[in-house]
Amino acid sequence: MSEYILDCGGVTKRFGYVTALNNVSLRLTPGKIAGLLGPNGSGKTTLIKIINKLLVPDEGAVYINGLRPGTETKKLISYLPDCESVNGNMSVDELIGLFSDFYADFRADTSRAMIDNLGIDPKVKLKTLSKGNREKVRLIMAMSRRAKLYLLDEPIGGVDPAARDYIINSIITNYSPDAAVLISTHLIADVEKILDEVIFIREGSVLLHENADALREREGKSVDAVFREVFRC
Amino acid sequence: MQWSFSGDRPIYAQIVEQITRDIVSGGLIPGERLPSVRDMAREAGVNPNTMQRALAELEREGLVYSQRTSGRFITENKDLTASLKERTAREKTGKFLNEMLSLGYTAEQTAELILNYEGTEENE
Incomplete structure (x- = not known):
């Protein structure tokens, strides 16, 4: 156990001559929602992949609830990748079955209720859904786990503003105070x-x-406005 | 409740203001039970910790009180809401009067305008 759910210390990752992450240190405590904000190519996805052990850092270390990334931490982390991560030939029902088999903390009833709320037919193939609905389904799957750490990589990219509101709402409703x-x-x-x-x-x-x-x-501005200033091209 | 936030000021402070305004205007009734933090956060579309912080601030000001098991309630202290109402009215009057003064009206002329106000031409 650790007081930090996520503790990254001095993480550096290079791809050939390119340094994707340079000495990144970052800590998250339970109950917090943190935004990892940066322009394209700033290293957001690389960091998330390292936390997930999809990549291994060249230097530094990552701890999830005091554990190094591995089999045990996969039980603690619910990860929503930034790309299409589900098999389009599966139906929502089959996807729920798959998640139930894979993750002991998956709440199938919660996910079914949310899918039902959206009016999505759980029998149809995922590839026949609109992109917005498919993204909602992916998010529902991720948030239906009782994880300690949710890693959501671009959960609202490429969906319309109403779908964004839905997704953001689902995040606040479903994370628990002991999770980050x-x-x-x-x-x-x-x-x-x-x-x-x-x-x-x-x-x-x-x-x-x-x-x-x-x-x-401090700045008298929205986070968005500060971001635009800091990252002005 | 209707929520609207501008991004350039802390969200928790804006929640405090909006709930205060609703208490003063009677949109929230004395003794009324507030929904759970999580439900209020969802309704407002804000982080539950931010809502929690705003409610703690309202509790500190005495506008909201909590009972350990049954939740949070709007204050029944009429003196407090009355004084707050007066303060709000003074603030709004001051703001309006300043605008009128900058238009070249005196306080007396402004008062007369208010007393004889029958709507603007577009409304008639």
Whole structure:
């Protein structure tokens, strides 16, 4: 056990000559929703993949609830990848079955109720759903686990504003106070209201990690406006 | 409750203001039970910790009180809501009067305008 759900210390990752992450240190405590905010190519997905052990850092270490990434931490982390991660030939029912088999903490009833709420037919193949609905289904799957750490990589990319609201709402409703949520995105205006903490990442380095309201108070601007200033091209 | 937030100020402070306004205007009734933090957060589309912080602030100000098992309630202290109402009215009057003064009206002329107000031309 550890007081931090996520504790990254001095994480560096290089791909050939490119340094994707440079000495990243980051800690998250339970009950917090943090936004991992940075432009394209700043290292957001690389960091999330390292936490998931899909990548191994060249230097530094990551601990999830005091554990190094591995089989045990996969039980603690619910990961929503930034790409289409479900087999389009499966139906929602089959997907729920798959998640129930894979994850002991998966709440099938919760996911069914949410799917039902959306009016999605659980018998149809995922590939026949609209992109927005497919993204909602993927998010429902991720949030229906009772995880300690939710890693949501671009959960609202490529969906319309109403679907974004739905997704953001589902995140607040479903995470528990002993869990932490890390949301990576560059659509800051849409998520900033639900963030406790903001983390700005640029060219693989953490520029800032601060309480969202404290940042607004200090700058007299929205997180989105501060972001636009910091990352002006 | 209707919520609207601007991004340039702390969200918790805006929640405090909006709930205060609703208490003063009677939108929230004395003794009324508030929904759970999580439900209020969902309704407002904000982080539950932010809502919690706002409610703690309202509790500190005495506008909201909590009972260990049954939840949070709007204050029944009429003196408090009355004084708050007066303070809000003063603030709004001051703001309006300043605008009128900048238009070149005196306080007396403004008062007369208010007393004889029958709507603007578009409304008639």
